[in-house]
Amino acid sequence: MEIIIKNSSGQPIYEQIYTQIKDLILNGVLAEGDALPSIRGLAKDLRISVITTKRAYDELEQEGFVNTVAGKGCFVAGADRELIREENLKKIEIHLQAISQLAKSCGITNEELIEMFRILEVEK
Numbered sequence: 001m002e003i004i005i006k007n008s009s010g011q012p013i014y015e016q017i018y019t020q021i022k023d024l025i026l027n028g029v030l031a032e033g034d035a036l037p038s039i040r041g042l043a044k045d046l047r048i049s050v051i052t053t054k055r056a057y058d059e060l061e062q063e064g065f066v067n068t069v070a071g072k073g074c075f076v077a078g079a080d081r082e083l084i085r086e087e088n089l090k091k092i093e094i095h096l097q098a099i100s101q102l103a104k105s106c107g108i109t110n111e112e113l114i115e116m117f118r119i120l121e122v123e124k
Contacts, residue, residue, distance in 0.1 A: 001030065001037065005046055013048055017056035025065050025076055026087055036066060036074040 003020050005013055024030045036057070037045070043053040057074055060066045064083065066074045103113055 003042070003046060005048065013046075014052045014055040014059070017042075017046075017053065018059045021056070021060055022063070022065055022087075026084055030076045032076050032078050034076045036076070038073055 001021075001024065003017055005016055009016065011019075021030070021036065030036075036042075039053045039057055040050055043050040046053070057066065057068070061068055061074070064077055067077045068074050099113065103109075
C-alpha cells in the first residue's frame with residue numbers, strides 16, 4: 001500500500017491518509033481482513049507524527065472502514081455494499097454537478113449531454 005503525502009496540498013495530512021486508504025478500500029484494492037500498516041510504521045515511513053496517523057485511522061474506524069484489534073492492529077472491515085454504493089453515488093453527483101455547470105457555461109443542453117454520454121457508452 002502506497003500513501004503519497006503532498007505538503008503543498010491545502011488538505012491536512014491526516015485527511016490525505018484517510019482519503020487514500022478509504023479509496024483503496026472502496027475500489028477493492030484493500031479487501032476485507034487485509035491488515036493496514038501499523039500506526040507507528042506508517043508514521044515512520046511517511047515521516048510524520050504518530051498522532052497524525054492515529055487520527056486518520058480513528059476516522060476510518062468511525063466511518064466503519066476498518067476495525068482495530070488490540071495488540072494486533074487495524075484491519076479492513078467487512079464491505080457493506082450499500083455503503084460503497086452510497087460513497088460512489090456521492091462521487092458521481094459531484095462530477096455531474098461540475099459537468100452541469102460547465103455545460104451551462106458553454107450553452108450545451110441536457111439533451112446534448114445525454115447524447116454525448118450515449119456516444120461514449122457505444123464507443124466502449
